[in-house]
Amino acid sequence: MELPRRVAMATMHGKEQVLKLPLAAIGIELILPSSLDTDQFGTFTRDRPRAGSMLEAARAKAQAAMQETGLQAAIASEGAYGPHPTIPFLAAGRELILFVDREQGYEIAEMAIDDRPTFGHCQAASIADARAFLARIAYPGQGVIVAPVGRLAEPVAKGIRDDLELQASISAAVTLSDQGMAHIETDMRAFMNPRRREVIGALGAQLASRLATPCATCCHPGWGKVRTEYGLPCSLCGSPTALPRRDVYGCVSCDAEEKQELSQGAFADPTYCPLCNP
Incomplete structure (x- = not known):
């Protein structure tokens, strides 16, 4: 059985940039849907909760990508980040990548655990208050999100990578917060998080290796x-x-x-x- 040559890639956050080379190595070209809003399946910023498990969300993305492109195969990925399951005070990430071949009726899922993700948050009333946190996450290479403390599902701005926008967002969040504080967190979208892109790229190579193994x-x-x-x-x-x-x-x-x-x-x-x- 041959692999499909053209596969829909369910992303709006640049994941294809780290997946196209390992997939091209086994003869697969990734095709991006022109207007697929993958945020409808859940966001890291809580404003659009994920429905179901990571696998279910990835499967829904893949089905939507096939529907929009008319292709019979798709790749989607999903991530989840939070406290480490066994080591106190450390964070961990789970990344899942899913390949679906609707024509042949099978799917393959690969999972990776990242025990050193760029993931975290702080509270601040000014940039000065957040400098230690920003240095730790390698801002501005790593983007950040700002929301009012107490209203975390209502972010003021996402994808912030410069001080002028960051200070304006902090000021706006402080005004909107009953506690008078801004919540600053790592933007976990792939195109804003270099470490996450690295993990997704390695996972894509793992998937490609498995697809190439009969x-x-x-x-x-x-x-x-x-x-x-x-x-x-x-x-x-x-x-x-x-x-x-x-x-x-x-x-x-x-x-x-x-x-x-x-x-x-x-x-x-x-x-x-x-x-x-x-």
Whole structure:
């Protein structure tokens, strides 16, 4: 089975700039819809909440891109950023990229975790108050968003990359805020966030590699990791723990699978055992 040569790219924030080269390397040309508003599927600024999961949002974007372009395949991505799930006081990001082939009836999703994203916020009444935060996020290369404290779903301005606009936005937000403070946060849209573009680009290369890998059983494109199995046995009692044990690789078309132990013969420290350390 051949991959489609022309694929709709569901973006209005410049993601195609970091995805076109890895996809071109496997013969895929990305086609941008002329007027697709991907913000309708959710925004980072809370003014348009995402409906459903990351996968559902990406799938909706892909379907919309195919509808507008008339193509039978599409690529879409979705990101989510917030507190790190296991390390206090650190942020983390999740990025998902989805390939949908409507004609052949299959889809492939790849996910990446970014444990050092450019993501954060501060409160300020002037640029001077925010200088440490701005330096930390590498502003003005990294864009920012300003909203009134207490009204975060009503941003005054997005995509700010110069001091004049930033000070004007802070002043406007201070006036609108009952607390008299502005909320300044990283603009997480891809074209405003260099670190996010980097992660999406790497994820695009990962997707391209998977699309270029056929199943050894049925030759369908898209052989790759489909899930991780947990239950690494405890070294003391042998009971399964919540730690990962093996990755499972599989085909998106037939039921062929291959299991690969993450570390052959490994055991978990009893610290992670629910029986030895309840």
